[in-house]
Amino acid sequence: MEKQRVMLLVTENCNLNCVYCYEHQKNKKTMSFETAKKILDEHLEGRTSTDPIVIEVFGGEAFANFPLIKQIDDYIISKYGHLNIIYETTTNGTLVHGEIQEWLRKNKDRFFISVSLDGTLQMHNKNRVYLSGKGTFEDIDIEFFANTWPGCSAKMTVSSQTLPYMADGIIYLDKLGFKCDTTLSVGVDWDAERNVPILVRELQKLTEYYIQNPEKRLCTLLNFDLRLMFTPIDDNFRFCGAGVDMICYDTQGNAYPCQGFAPVSIGDQADGFRDYNGDNFKLTDENPCKKCPFVRLCSNCYAANLQSTGNIHKIDPALCELYKLCVLASATINGKRILMKDEMTEDDRLVLKAVYIIQNYFKNERFDH
Secondary structure, eight states: OOOSEEEEEOBSOOSBOOTTOSOTTOOSOBOOHHHHHHHHHHHHTTOOOOSOEEEEEESSSGGGGHHHHHHHHHHHHHHHTTSOEEEEEEEOSTTOSHHHHHHHHHTTTTEEEEEEOOSSHHHHHHHOBBTTSOBOGGGSOHHHHHHHSTTOEEEEEEOTTTGGGHHHHHHHHHHTTOEEEEEEOSSSOOOHHHHHHHHHHHHHHHHHHHHHOTTSOOOTTTOOOGGGGGSOOOTTOOSSOBTTTEEEEOTTOOEESSGGGSHHHHGGGGGGGTTOOGGGGSOOTTOGGGGOTTGGGOOOOHHHHHHHHSOTTOOOHHHHHHHHHHHHHHHHHHHHHHHTSSSOOHHHHHHHHHHHHHHHHTTTSSSOO
């Protein structure tokens, strides 16, 4: 099967030292143009389809190797200009100034950016700091991203330090016009006894905000298609496309299912996932997730599981509990939004059926719905 998403780790270096970073083996390695060219030729030669192909440049911080990004683009234009190729990347934003900004403006219709913003200035600077420990918020040209790609994603990762302010951070980014791509950090200690009451409080704030503003798109932490509750899983079910419709190449040109399995993330363990058979990610009968009613709504991540529990199929139990509460909050918001409508569609009725099932599941839980 031809991969429709090819990720290039153009560098394993980063100028930041974020508190939750899952790339535990960052170093000075960079990808050469010769390596990038070989990978691109392998995936693009002979293709004629107009289906979009995504080239994702990643790091470390991808723009720490900006010269290679430009070389890659020049090469693709000259040799594969007939293909429908777009680029994606996520950046910490601190290097996107001057020449890089100008280049991105010229190529904004082909090069799509997500910027890592962890909420308000105070929140962001708790999580995302330079190697010196200094916060990075003030060095990000937020207006550039918001104006160049209206509605682009702001990737907001929530740590235990910023969880008490999560709702404020999401609302702040939403009001700036970003699509708020919110996730809970992985590979850290999410002590459920301590953090569940905090998350419940923050979810209550967000529930009120989204019900009062029904036109607002839900942040990804709460944006579930509840109709999927009624779609059974089969032997082909997977949580993501790692190793199947996407592939990640490290700076040396070795292939992995995604960046979470590359050496920059897991060191020597990565040897076991080089050229990995993506079929091994399928759910087994022994996996407790297979019997979970929310399995199709879950934000489960195989690489995160490996870092948290040592098993690609076993989610951190505390993280599981937190994400279930997010499903409940989503059900509450969606249910009340539908009931505010003058008329309901068949899809609305199906969502309401899912809302009833979810709320009944949590009837004796701590979230007040």
